[in-house]
Amino acid sequence: MKNVISILIAYIRICIGGTIFCAFLYMVYCTCTNMVTGYPSSVFSINLFIRGIFEILPVFVYLAPLFLILLRIRHDDEELLTLLLSIFLCLIGFLTLIPASYKIKKHYDKLPLSQQEHKLQSAGFFRDDDDIIVYYSRVFPNGSVDKITYPKSHFDSYNTYLRTEYQSSSKPRKFSSEPFSDILVARSTSAPLLLKKIIEHSNIFLTNSMQAMHNGYISWLLFSSMGFSLISVIMMCRVSKWRLMNVLFVSIVTSIIFIFNYYSNCTTALNLLHFFVARRLPKFFAVRYPVTCIFNICVIAIMTTCGIIQIVIDKRQKSKDIEEINL
Amino acid sequence: MKRIIIITLACLVVNFVFVTTLSILLLPLPDLLEGTAVEYRIIYALLNFVEFLEPTIFTGFLIGCVIEFGLNSGGSSEPFSPTMFNRYKTVVILGIGIVFILTLSSEVLKPLCLSRKEVLEEAPKELEEYSKLADRFYTSNDFMRAAYFAKVAHDIAPTNEAIAQKYHDYTDAMQDAKLTYTPRLSSNIEMAENITGITVKNGDTSWTVARLLDMAQEEYNTENYLNAHYYARLAFLICGEQDTNYLEAKRIADEAWEKLELPNNVGNQESFDYYKKKYDAYIALCDNDYVKAYYLFMNLSNISQDNAKDPDIKRYLLEAQEKLNRDYFFTEEVSDMKHWENSSNICFKLKKGMGKTDVIFIRGMSLATGKSKKIRYARDISIYCLDSEQNLEFSFTAPYAKIVSQDAKTLSDHDKEKLGIKKNHKLVPCLLLKSVDKDVEGEGTEPTITYSRRSDIKLQDLTKYILPMPYSDMNALSDLSHGASRMSLYDLAKFMYVATDYGYSSVAFGQAFIIRITQPLVLLTLLTFVAAFAWNYRILRRQMFRFKWILAIPLFAIVLYALLECTQYACTLTDCVFFSAFGFYSIIVAFSFYTLCFLIVSVIFLSRYANKE
Numbered sequence: 001m002k003n004v005i006s007i008l009i010a011y012i013r014i015c016i017g018g019t020i021f022c023a024f025l026y027m028v029y030c031t032c033t034n035m036v037t038g039y040p041s042s043v044f045s046i047n048l049f050i051r052g053i054f055e056i057l058p059v060f061v062y063l064a065p066l067f068l069i070l071l072r073i074r075h076d077d078e079e080l081l082t083l084l085l086s087i088f089l090c091l092i093g094f095l096t097l098i099p100a101s102y103k104i105k106k107h108y109d110k111l112p113l114s115q116q117e118h119k120l121q122s123a124g125f126f127r128d129d130d131d132i133i134v135y136y137s138r139v140f141p142n143g144s145v146d147k148i149t150y151p152k153s154h155f156d157s158y159n160t161y162l163r164t165e166y167q168s169s170s171k172p173r174k175f176s177s178e179p180f181s182d183i184l185v186a187r188s189t190s191a192p193l194l195l196k197k198i199i200e201h202s203n204i205f206l207t208n209s210m211q212a213m214h215n216g217y218i219s220w221l222l223f224s225s226m227g228f229s230l231i232s233v234i235m236m237c238r239v240s241k242w243r244l245m246n247v248l249f250v251s252i253v254t255s256i257i258f259i260f261n262y263y264s265n266c267t268t269a270l271n272l273l274h275f276f277v278a279r280r281l282p283k284f285f286a287v288r289y290p291v292t293c294i295f296n297i298c299v300i301a302i303m304t305t306c307g308i309i310q311i312v313i314d315k316r317q318k319s320k321d322i323e324e325i326n327l
Numbered sequence: 328m329k330r331i332i333i334i335t336l337a338c339l340v341v342n343f344v345f346v347t348t349l350s351i352l353l354l355p356l357p358d359l360l361e362g363t364a365v366e367y368r369i370i371y372a373l374l375n376f377v378e379f380l381e382p383t384i385f386t387g388f389l390i391g392c393v394i395e396f397g398l399n400s401g402g403s404s405e406p407f408s409p410t411m412f413n414r415y416k417t418v419v420i421l422g423i424g425i426v427f428i429l430t431l432s433s434e435v436l437k438p439l440c441l442s443r444k445e446v447l448e449e450a451p452k453e454l455e456e457y458s459k460l461a462d463r464f465y466t467s468n469d470f471m472r473a474a475y476f477a478k479v480a481h482d483i484a485p486t487n488e489a490i491a492q493k494y495h496d497y498t499d500a501m502q503d504a505k506l507t508y509t510p511r512l513s514s515n516i517e518m519a520e521n522i523t524g525i526t527v528k529n530g531d532t533s534w535t536v537a538r539l540l541d542m543a544q545e546e547y548n549t550e551n552y553l554n555a556h557y558y559a560r561l562a563f564l565i566c567g568e569q570d571t572n573y574l575e576a577k578r579i580a581d582e583a584w585e586k587l588e589l590p591n592n593v594g595n596q597e598s599f600d601y602y603k604k605k606y607d608a609y610i611a612l613c614d615n616d617y618v619k620a621y622y623l624f625m626n627l628s629n630i631s632q633d634n635a636k637d638p639d640i641k642r643y644l645l646e647a648q649e650k651l652n653r654d655y656f657f658t659e660e661v662s663d664m665k666h667w668e669n670s671s672n673i674c675f676k677l678k679k680g681m682g683k684t685d686v687i688f689i690r691g692m693s694l695a696t697g698k699s700k701k702i703r704y705a706r707d708i709s710i711y712c713l714d715s716e717q718n719l720e721f722s723f724t725a726p727y728a729k730i731v732s733q734d735a736k737t738l739s740d741h742d743k744e745k746l747g748i749k750k751n752h753k754l755v756p757c758l759l760l761k762s763v764d765k766d767v768e769g770e771g772t773e774p775t776i777t778y779s780r781r782s783d784i785k786l787q788d789l790t791k792y793i794l795p796m797p798y799s800d801m802n803a804l805s806d807l808s809h810g811a812s813r814m815s816l817y818d819l820a821k822f823m824y825v826a827t828d829y830g831y832s833s834v835a836f837g838q839a840f841i842i843r844i845t846q847p848l849v850l851l852t853l854l855t856f857v858a859a860f861a862w863n864y865r866i867l868r869r870q871m872f873r874f875k876w877i878l879a880i881p882l883f884a885i886v887l888y889a890l891l892e893c894t895q896y897a898c899t900l901t902d903c904v905f906f907s908a909f910g911f912y913s914i915i916v917a918f919s920f921y922t923l924c925f926l927i928v929s930v931i932f933l934s935r936y937a938n939k940e
Contacts, residue, residue, distance in 0.1 A: 028904055032900075037832040124676065135830065146719075155456060161463070185834075189899065242876060
């Protein structure tokens, strides 16, 4: 019973604690993207925080199986009840928490942000882009600027001689600072490349996941097949006698499931394969991404079979050990 | 403890061998100068080693702890056991050692490698640029500058035959055009040191009027009228008309002058000519025409060795040079400046009096460190002066400028107010914008006015330009081109408070400072957390470590790399919150927060126990 309660608490902690912490960071990130140096601004915005909660919650529901598996590995838990509870909690999460959070998020998307968006750049700062440094001496309400442009090199790629120039009432420069409004803020707060890629792909994945949910319950159930395959990894949490190796194994398998589902559902990489498989399937199974479903079903089948075999072998080994000790 | 150290070191060695081999074998080389490929590969390998140092050490530490805790897990059957405190001590001691190594690598080794890599990568671009500039000036018949830029290009790539040929051709063209400019590879630092030694010297003014009068009288008695006049003139200039010594000084000066004007004791024509030249040069010096006096004395000194040894010539040449160097510098000082430029593309703004602003761009800056003083030289400097409405008032550029420090006390209150010099500014930078050739009169560089709405500003007035800022801030400004991450912590700490005044974001620099200063504490917290994690997933006591498990270690490193990146970015965003909420007090808040985190993680570690084994 103690283990059952600890699993329940852990699941709640993962989903709520993780979501609140990351929603806070989400709020800071979003306010930073709107920030322009020189204007007073705050990183706190209650609307963004609430929106963040419903944006981040699905991520943690998707990650919860991994954390529950890690917990099981850590405690060498072999109880069937906790195993079933973990699977049940994760399934409930996929089928209820994620759709609910998408529905609420839709409402918060319409709310205005407390942070005022500054379209205009501020005067009096040097903005350093790749090949040029720009200084706005004045910014007019109509968006035009007085600026000094300083090329970092004397010649451009067309061999034109470049000089430092002052231009009055000209157009402001378009900096390569997306999604940040100000390149100065982007330079200090933008994420490292690896994380940027993870955030970018996660966003695409979540958008697709939301789309699948809006397409109907069957569509969502099929998309959630990824969730089922994620939790099925719990069956294979004892591949090695070294627990850390098990941690590594489940982390890698989880990553592979995520990556495959992402490429299969959110990119055009496997379109041809989807097309061929869809043609050969009976009409009833003709879903949008058949390969993804087949992959996830295969993962579930392999994990469950191997897991059961593993449990049987372990039990036999244990009873052998006990016999040896008794002898 | 030993086991953890050995495993961590083994991971480091494997990482070094792996990264170095991969870097050397697989690195696609960028466009580099001939003969620099090997150095570039080594630098690149070192940089990659440093880049993956953190996850590697963390992996080694994790595996080490997992094995160590697994084999020695006894004595911890309940939370906060004394054995766990001993383990905690080991973890913290090792953690501090690791943090020290990581900080050293990120604060010292990484910036060094990055600078060198940049130099190697930029060299072909610079070579092309200077070669093009040389061609450009050659086609516009500016042979002097063409030869100069060809020389710079030749120095960047001495083995490049085409460039060498260009350098010889353009130098010949310059000599054919009878220009005497000769770029020298002289020891500029020493030259600068000598010159500054003279410039900053308080000079003769440290003598008292009475002492000057005595010296003047002595020189007069020994019939050395030039020196007698010099000392007497100096005495009456210092003391003023009200002083009782004024009349006496004036008398000696006048009498000496009379003797000087009647060179009846000069023998032959040659001696007379020599005396006449010396006299003319001295008059130029007295008339404050130091440039003319310098060249006259210099020419006299160059005629013969006897002349060069003449104490009058030596003395007044030095005197003229000293005065000249208050307003000008020698072109030779910057002839090979490109080689010791340590920062490029520096820009900053300065608020002046009456709401005016100066916006300054410097293409390259070098620092010459002598025995007593540091001097800076700026290359290709552009200054835009904006009025109180931020409209352009006038702008000018100068090919070179020497930046010397000037005591703010020497400026009047009116000037200080006009320039925007604050009371706490003791030494301010003064740009000397015109250079003269050391030997040839009329050669040198001077600024060009590119725009002017003001009729009162003339080119001849643009000799010196005082910047209203503390001279010590030049250090931080010259480091700006490399970004906040490459600035020294000391400069960063100083600069973040004034960044907005110079046209930069205080938030960005403040944030960078907090990240760097709290980095060791964050790393120590993470290492303690890793130790707690290792305890949770330690190997079982009777479990032997299998060799095949070693193969999984690189995968651990990859997972840890991703996790560390995420954690550090979370810290960046947290620091952003601190800075936004608490401004400059955020340093204290951040420290308190991370200390709290460390304490919590420590409690988590200490509360670990083994319930069954």
